[in-house]
Amino acid sequence: MVKGRYRRRLGNAAGLRKFGVNLTRLEPGSALAHRHWHEEQDEFVYVLDGEVVLITDGGEQVLRAGQAAGFRAGVADGHHLVNRSTWDALYLEIGDRSPGDIYHYPDDDLEGHDIGPQPVFRHKDGTPW
Secondary structure (H helix, E strand, C coil): CCCCCCEEHHHCCCCCCCEEEEHHHHHCEEEEEEEEEEECCEEEEEEEEEEEEEEECCCEEECCCCCCCEEEECCCCEEEEEECCCCCCEEEEEEEEECCCEEEEEEEEEEEEECCCCCCCCCCCCCCC
């Protein structure tokens, strides 16, 4: 699903600690991630070039260059972006780095936990992924 997703971690390169900024390119047919939502972290995306389909619990919406979407922490509405076009899409992802975040994947038996330098993924019953 995420094959064809390329991220440049601009926030890390700038030494940012409180929020992250990624420049992400999605090739046709690829997705940002599995549909998910965060307990602690806000997220924001801004499309720079091309178009992506935003998929949430409420349905689908096409976002084109110059359009944006935001996702508040703690709102259990899974979201992700998919490139269904025939050309690459380029967008910025911006999010805070709240410690101890848990992210949920409503369509998959998966949860992510920020409990150290690298996220830990588990099944919904708590067993290791």
